[in-house]
Amino acid sequence: MRRELLLYLIFSVSxxxxxxxxxxxxxxxxxxxxxxxxxxxxxxxxNMGMETPSIDQLMREGFSFTDxxxxxxxxxxxxxxxxxxxxxWRSRLKRGIVGVWExxxxxxxxxxxxxxxxxxGYDTACIGKWHLGWNWPKKGGGTTTKESEIDFTAPxxxxxxxxxxxxxFGDDVPNWPPYIWRENDRLLGEITxxxxxxxxxxxxxxxxxxxxxxxxxxxxxxxxxxxxxxDRREQEKPFFxxxxxxxxxxxxxxxKNYQGKSKVSEYADFLIQTDAAIGEIMLAxxxxxxxxxxxxxxxxxxxxxxxxxFAQLDAGxxxxxxxxxxxxxxxYEGGHRVPFFVRWPGKIKSGSSSSETITLADIMATxxxxxDHPLPTNAAEDSVSLLNTLLGQKAxxxxxxxxxxxxxxxxxxxxxxxxxxxFCRGSGGWSPPREAAAAKQNLPPIQLFNLVEDPKETQxxxxxxxxxxxxxxAKLRQVIECGRSxxxxxxxxxxxATWWPGLPWKKxxxx
Amino acid sequence: xxxxxxNAWKKxxxxxxxxxxxxxxxxxxxxxxKDLYPFELHLSSDELMLRRFFRADTSHIETITQTxxxxxxx
Numbered sequence: 001m002r003r004e005l006l007l008y009l010i011f012s013v014s015x016x017x018x019x020x021x022x023x024x025x026x027x028x029x030x031x032x033x034x035x036x037x038x039x040x041x042x043x044x045x046x047n048m049g050m051e052t053p054s055i056d057q058l059m060r061e062g063f064s065f066t067d068x069x070x071x072x073x074x075x076x077x078x079x080x081x082x083x084x085x086x087x088x089w090r091s092r093l094k095r096g097i098v099g100v101w102e103x104x105x106x107x108x109x110x111x112x113x114x115x116x117x118x119x120x121g122y123d124t125a126c127i128g129k130w131h132l133g134w135n136w137p138k139k140g141g142g143t144t145t146k147e148s149e150i151d152f153t154a155p156x157x158x159x160x161x162x163x164x165x166x167x168x169f170g171d172d173v174p175n176w177p178p179y180i181w182r183e184n185d186r187l188l189g190e191i192t193x194x195x196x197x198x199x200x201x202x203x204x205x206x207x208x209x210x211x212x213x214x215x216x217x218x219x220x221x222x223x224x225x226x227x228x229x230x231d232r233r234e235q236e237k238p239f240f241x242x243x244x245x246x247x248x249x250x251x252x253x254x255x256k257n258y259q260g261k262s263k264v265s266e267y268a269d270f271l272i273q274t275d276a277a278i279g280e281i282m283l284a285x286x287x288x289x290x291x292x293x294x295x296x297x298x299x300x301x302x303x304x305x306x307x308x309x310f311a312q313l314d315a316g317x318x319x320x321x322x323x324x325x326x327x328x329x330x331x332y333e334g335g336h337r338v339p340f341f342v343r344w345p346g347k348i349k350s351g352s353s354s355s356e357t358i359t360l361a362d363i364m365a366t367x368x369x370x371x372d373h374p375l376p377t378n379a380a381e382d383s384v385s386l387l388n389t390l391l392g393q394k395a396x397x398x399x400x401x402x403x404x405x406x407x408x409x410x411x412x413x414x415x416x417x418x419x420x421x422x423f424c425r426g427s428g429g430w431s432p433p434r435e436a437a438a439a440k441q442n443l444p445p446i447q448l449f450n451l452v453e454d455p456k457e458t459q460x461x462x463x464x465x466x467x468x469x470x471x472x473x474a475k476l477r478q479v480i481e482c483g484r485s486x487x488x489x490x491x492x493x494x495x496x497a498t499w500w501p502g503l504p505w506k507k508x509x510x511x
Numbered sequence: 512x513x514x515x516x517x518n519a520w521k522k523x524x525x526x527x528x529x530x531x532x533x534x535x536x537x538x539x540x541x542x543x544x545k546d547l548y549p550f551e552l553h554l555s556s557d558e559l560m561l562r563r564f565f566r567a568d569t570s571h572i573e574t575i576t577q578t579x580x581x582x583x584x585x
Contacts, residue, residue, distance in 0.1 A: 053519035060516070282520040 027294040034249035037303035049318040054279030062343030064353040073335035078301040085364030085380025095410030104133040104158035111379035114164030117240035125167040128244035155185040174246040177206020202250025214253035222277035226284035264316030329408035329429030381484035418452040421472040
């Protein structure tokens with residue numbers, strides 16, 4: 001009897017400690033804007049010419065990393081990096097993005113951010129743009145990547161629910177078919193129409209529900225997020241909510257309530273609505289009295305797109321291409337330097353900041369630190385915890401020895417302190433000079449910039465500093481070949497790849 | 512940096528875009544279901560999905576059984 005009582009007491013204490021640990025766990029929200037670079041936040045760009053008050057408030061009340069980078073200069077690979085803590089160029093995706101109807105990019109066996117939260121008893125939800133591929137069901141069975149073979153009435157697997165999210169709501173990629181809402185693995189409606197290519201800027205042709213309304217999409221997301229957050233107040237379990245907003249990416253579709261607000265362009269109107277959507281999400285946290293125990297990240301998947309029409313905006317007094325060279329898709333800073341704010345009342349000092357060079361992949365290790373979750377050696381290979389920095393501790397060494405950038409066309413760049421070495425002749429992306437034009441101009445195949453003295457990357461110093469070029473080249477090779485950029489045993493890249501076209505070393509068979 | 516600025520986080524104009532909003536205005540669950548979400552396509556899925564969807568989308572409907580949804584859609 002005495003032994004039974006002792007066991008009962010031990011069991012009770014262990015239950016109590018578990019529940020206390022869980023009670024201490026904060027809710028976590030990651031808001032990821034789409035094509036909204038560093039200069040698109042008025043708190044970061046004094047000459048922006050318009051206001052983003054909701055995001056600015058997040059910045060004021062939280063921690064700001066001023067040298068933060070998306071893990072790629074385009075959509076899909078950055079999303080992979082955020083959700084896995086691993087550079088996407090280590091996956092099968094060596095350039096570009098996952099295409100329409102393409103299979104999932106995240107490997108089935110790979111630990112994801114939501115899986116980690118779920119392991120710790122969280123409710124996990126993704127409300128927004130997925131863009132990481134699906135296994136489209138084929139009529140008669142199996143899967144397909146051909147639109148004509150797809151059974152749109154069957155469950156669609158390989159999406160958020162199969163990578164750690166208990167709940168998904170969204171339209172996957174808002175400028176791509178199918179134009180329809182989805183909940184979990186189901187399409188919520190009947191495909192009876194076909195969207196015309198160019199129905200709005202950036203829109204591709206494909207199957208749709210009747211009367212799909214692009215202008216309703218962003219508002220639907222902010223409402224759904226608000227509802228999800230309010231619903232969670234009554235729940236015992238903490239939650240992890242990933243909000244990959246579809247804006248201000250194309251289709252540039254501000255709701256009619258926002259049309260004309262900026263008096264400059266629909267893009268600027270859409271930016272205003274994007275900021276307001278974030279404000280609504282934060283309001284839901286405040287009103288449901290959960291904001292004191294919620295850690296919020298706000299960042300973006302890459303730089304602002306030139307679809308914003310910088311010239312038109314400049315003419316109207318709005319300057320979104322102000323402080324950094326280039327734009328979305330580039331290896332230049334404008335392609336991948338992004339806003340990165342973290343708010344956690346009572347834990348993180350409001351208005352604090354750091355100039356540490358970090359990436360969006362760091363969200364994974366940071367959350368692991370918050371959860372006290374030991375990351376396995378084959379997960380989050382490029383992710384470094386920011387928690388100590390967020391809590392005000394000064395690091396003696398840089399958090400990352402080096403950071404790797406990657407452009408849409410698969411060109412690499414490596415950053416160490418003030419030095420940035422680009423393995424391309426031009427932007428490596430969409431701003432001039434593109435690679436073909438740069439080759440015609442006979443520009444050197446690499447570029448070295450001192451970002452402290454030359455933040456706009458105007459003076460190529462590669463000829464003056466060959467030792468720096470050599471050292472950074474060796475470091476890039478090491479990061480690629482080790483399969484990781486953090487301490488730990490080497491890991492394999494997809495298919496064991498250690499070589500890509502454009503890198504300055506030859507593949508083993510060419511030695 | 513100061514934190515003395517007024518709270519910028521607020522509710523904005525009512526969202527009334529999209530056909531589903533038009534259906535919602537009619538105040539009819541059947542209209543919502545039929546116009547945008549033909550549940551007969553999905554009733555082979557789990558009931559939970561239906562419940563969660565309705566709870567998220569319409570504040571005046573807290574719960575709905577699969578049978579009820581089926582009846583409404585028919």
